[in-house]
Amino acid sequence: MAAGPYSEKVMEHFMNPRNVGEIENADGVGEVGNPACGDMMRLYVKVEAGKVSDAKFRTFGCGAAIASSSMLTEMIKGKTIDEARAITNTQVSDALGGLPEVKIHCSVMAEEAVKAALDDYSKKHPG
Amino acid sequence: MAAGPYSEKVMEHFMNPRNVGEIENADGVGEVGNPACGDMMRLYVKVEAGKVSDAKFRTFGCGAAIASSSMLTEMIKGKTIDEARAITNTQVSDALGGLPEVKIHCSVMAEEAVKAALDDYSKKHPG
Amino acid sequence: MAHIFFDHISTTPVDPRVIEAMLPYFGEKYGNPASHIHDLGQTALRSLDAARGSVARMVGAQPGEIVFTSGATEANNLAIKGAAAGSKDRRHIIVSEVEHFSVLNALLPLRASGFETTVLHVDHDGRVDPDDVRKAIRPDTLLVSVMHANAEIGTIQPVSEIGRIARERGVLFHTDATASAGHIPVDVEAIGADLLTLSAHNFYGPKGIGAIYVRKGTRLESMLDGGFQEGGYRAGTENVPGIVGMAAAAEIAMAESVGWADRLAPLGRQLWDGLEASIPLLHFTGHPKERLPGHVSFWVEHAEGESLLLLLNMQGVMAASGSACSSNLRGHDEEDLVASTVLKAIGVPSDICTGSVTFSMGKDNTGADVAHVLSVLPAIVSRLREMSPTWLDYQKQQGG
Amino acid sequence: MAHIFFDHISTTPVDPRVIEAMLPYFGEKYGNPASHIHDLGQTALRSLDAARGSVARMVGAQPGEIVFTSGATEANNLAIKGAAAGSKDRRHIIVSEVEHFSVLNALLPLRASGFETTVLHVDHDGRVDPDDVRKAIRPDTLLVSVMHANAEIGTIQPVSEIGRIARERGVLFHTDATASAGHIPVDVEAIGADLLTLSAHNFYGPKGIGAIYVRKGTRLESMLDGGFQEGGYRAGTENVPGIVGMAAAAEIAMAESVGWADRLAPLGRQLWDGLEASIPLLHFTGHPKERLPGHVSFWVEHAEGESLLLLLNMQGVMAASGSACSSNLRGHDEEDLVASTVLKAIGVPSDICTGSVTFSMGKDNTGADVAHVLSVLPAIVSRLREMSPTWLDYQKQQGG
Numbered sequence A, B: 001m002a003a004g005p006y007s008e009k010v011m012e013h014f015m016n017p018r019n020v021g022e023i024e025n026a027d028g029v030g031e032v033g034n035p036a037c038g039d040m041m042r043l044y045v046k047v048e049a050g051k052v053s054d055a056k057f058r059t060f061g062c063g064a065a066i067a068s069s070s071m072l073t074e075m076i077k078g079k080t081i082d083e084a085r086a087i088t089n090t091q092v093s094d095a096l097g098g099l100p101e102v103k104i105h106c107s108v109m110a111e112e113a114v115k116a117a118l119d120d121y122s123k124k125h126p127g
Numbered sequence C, D: 001m002a003h004i005f006f007d008h009i010s011t012t013p014v015d016p017r018v019i020e021a022m023l024p025y026f027g028e029k030y031g032n033p034a035s036h037i038h039d040l041g042q043t044a045l046r047s048l049d050a051a052r053g054s055v056a057r058m059v060g061a062q063p064g065e066i067v068f069t070s071g072a073t074e075a076n077n078l079a080i081k082g083a084a085a086g087s088k089d090r091r092h093i094i095v096s097e098v099e100h101f102s103v104l105n106a107l108l109p110l111r112a113s114g115f116e117t118t119v120l121h122v123d124h125d126g127r128v129d130p131d132d133v134r135k136a137i138r139p140d141t142l143l144v145s146v147m148h149a150n151a152e153i154g155t156i157q158p159v160s161e162i163g164r165i166a167r168e169r170g171v172l173f174h175t176d177a178t179a180s181a182g183h184i185p186v187d188v189e190a191i192g193a194d195l196l197t198l199s200a201h202n203f204y205g206p207k208g209i210g211a212i213y214v215r216k217g218t219r220l221e222s223m224l225d226g227g228f229q230e231g232g233y234r235a236g237t238e239n240v241p242g243i244v245g246m247a248a249a250a251e252i253a254m255a256e257s258v259g260w261a262d263r264l265a266p267l268g269r270q271l272w273d274g275l276e277a278s279i280p281l282l283h284f285t286g287h288p289k290e291r292l293p294g295h296v297s298f299w300v301e302h303a304e305g306e307s308l309l310l311l312l313n314m315q316g317v318m319a320a321s322g323s324a325c326s327s328n329l330r331g332h333d334e335e336d337l338v339a340s341t342v343l344k345a346i347g348v349p350s351d352i353c354t355g356s357v358t359f360s361m362g363k364d365n366t367g368a369d370v371a372h373v374l375s376v377l378p379a380i381v382s383r384l385r386e387m388s389p390t391w392l393d394y395q396k397q398q399g400g
């Protein structure tokens, strides 16, 4: 494979992102970031029986942002809401084999997107 | 020949200086320069019938100083006293195919040596 | 896989003839010109003199007016700081806002020590209005520095007009010809430059060597103090192989660069037209006509620049971006990701300017390279847009 | 004709293995490390990282503490001026009188801007007394700069002692290891250096590249402002082939330099003894023991230095002189002929010090080279003396 600035894992997720798209009538949608800052992520989750049964994303952003989004969706699928909420940016970046220092914020964006999507879910499904 | 910092003519005179030595009972001796300044020249002349019949030198100094000394002795031999006095440093340096700017003073030293030697001659042979 | 280098503005491959010219100066003719008392030193010194002549000829200067430096950054720093240090009373400097960081940042210590600076705006095409230069000149103006051509957007500045104005007003004129020299004609008399920056690796010479033209009589203080080299403007043992290489590159450029430009200009036009026809919401940057031959720059909406470059690279196409995200992946924190000041200067909206791309062709690129790029880029843009939430919203909006 | 290079102190031939390591970085791996988003740039960046590791290892540093420069002159200027610019209150600098001009002259603009300097004397062997350093340190002392080894007279300074004193007193210590690195062990911890200068062309690497070691945490302002390279200490596109070459030279030196020194030290001794035995009125300069291996320097009475070198060169022997007359044949007037400050410092009488010679051997010199030099030099000295009026007078005087 070509020598990119990223780890092989990042490049693999960037080239073949998992779960791109949107979920019709998603149970929760979270949007974080801002194109002005170079990246923006919209995360859709489906929740069944207290677990994240499906997740899809659309991201505008750099290689790290897209790979972080892809990795995140893989990580939260099948997790309980609490487990998904507990995912940290470090876990995302570790799962990707590390990110350049200046790109840590991309994994932070992924972490924030889950929280935003689950907040949205909680708001729509109170109690 | 090796590529020296000097013209071929300078190197030729430096390698094969003409008229090195001293004239016993010289009619005039001129000494100019100072080893502290890097060069010193002693010029001996023999004068016959108002002409410089012989000239020899000893010089402590760089390549340009030795070549200038050598060239000078060649130039004054056979000249009248007035002709020899009229020789300029530029004539010496031109005859050598030119000298580096910082070495012009070596040809000046040669010019001054003739004048000093002829002054000495005049002093010893008044009238 | 394809291997298409469209990033000549960042650097160029060293021409094989240049390599051949340099090679003997490493292991055989390795003398130090300062040791010119012996054969090896003398050989080095003579090569240095000859090389200075070639580089001087390239820009219409006298050999004694060429000072070799370690590259364009040093030359720009020397031009600005050296002129400032050599100035008695004049403490005002004028630059354009699209100068390279090695000009803009060289001003920082000067400002701290009391210099005043005027940073001229550029128009939508990235050009300085010579009239703005005229208006900005004050009685205490020392120097005007406006680059010849911009690397990122390709725009060529009206340097001759600016040079004329500076001359009329008795102000020094420096122009950074890093991106232009070797590609389009650069002549210090035509430009009216007192100081002019050159960089070898930008015209098929080696990295680590550049030069500054210093018009005879220009007051310039050295930045590197030490030995007697470079007429007192720049101490340090000369990079003889680099200098010989720069001279060889200059000779090649003098002989061939008109031909390169004649070939690259239509290739650039072809790329431009092809992009325009195949990618919607694509915006070209820089001046449409007054630009470097073979240089095509643009930004696209709804696709981020680094991602574009990564995907292009996967297709064997190497290019550059002024996007923040790709600017400095080696920095220590997010603040090191600085969006291009040039794109901001020409009014690209900051919320979407991240999708910028600079394609810069070189003498060895072909029509097939252009065709390949045109065959892969539309799909790359579409792919990224399909992934982008902003594109989705845009389409919904368009759909009504 | 013989071809004997005894002027390694001025520069060295690039080792063939170094040339081989560099070559691919001109025409193939020509990427700019700043363009690390694509393959060619990424390759360049990785090579840069690896090279930094090699150079760091050579002096016992961390890779992040190595800043590549265009050479020793830039490194010395950066050490002195960069530390000065980074200093808040401390405005006193201590150097030795035998430092290279790139240290001594770097002080000139600082003095003009209010810095005070102490220039330490050296003893007859050219050594600084560490106690003098201790005494010279004041509460406002910022930096001590004492070179590791002197090029002209070969003397090695007691840098570890000086480094220890500087550390104790909380003062920065810079040492210029241009002449020593790659030839004798140089370790930043053993020396206690905060800043250390390196030059590739002095240890079989290419010209135009050097480095400065900057101990982590040392305050140093950049001199070349611009892009993001070299951790902010030094802007400008990296000289990738040069850096790769310097690293290759460092690797070779790490593996082989102990062997070189073991061979050169006795060759140097042989030359020393031979000269002593065959040439009257010859005076060695520098420390007899604490000196660079294969380095023999001296002056002779009644024979001028440039003439000695010219005649040696005619016999195929290339050497250097600290003599005024050979110092700068390219200058514009006599004032550019500056006699060695080093010879003055060690008390060589100024009226006869013009006959100085520095023989500096390198890894490829042999015993046969020494024998050749010993076979030609006595006759050369005699020949010049025979021509000299001072020798005539001296002999008359001796004769009674």
Ligand SMILES: Cc1ncc(COP(=O)(O)O)c(C=O)c1O
Binding pocket: C227, C235, C236, C237, C238, D009, D010, D071, D072, D073, D074, D076, D100, D102, D147, D149, D150, D151, D176, D178, D179, D199
């Ligand atoms: C001790 C020392 N430092 C610095 C330098 C300057 O090196 P460069 O001219 O390669 O920049 C020299 C050059 O001879 C030197 O001997």
Ligand SMILES: Cc1ncc(COP(=O)(O)O)c(C=O)c1O
Binding pocket: C009, C010, C071, C072, C073, C074, C076, C100, C102, C147, C149, C150, C151, C176, C178, C179, C199, D227, D235, D236, D237, D238
């Ligand atoms: C216009 C211009 N000037 C100066 C520079 C600095 O050149 P270097 O990094 O080779 O010193 C660049 C580099 O891209 C440039 O584009």
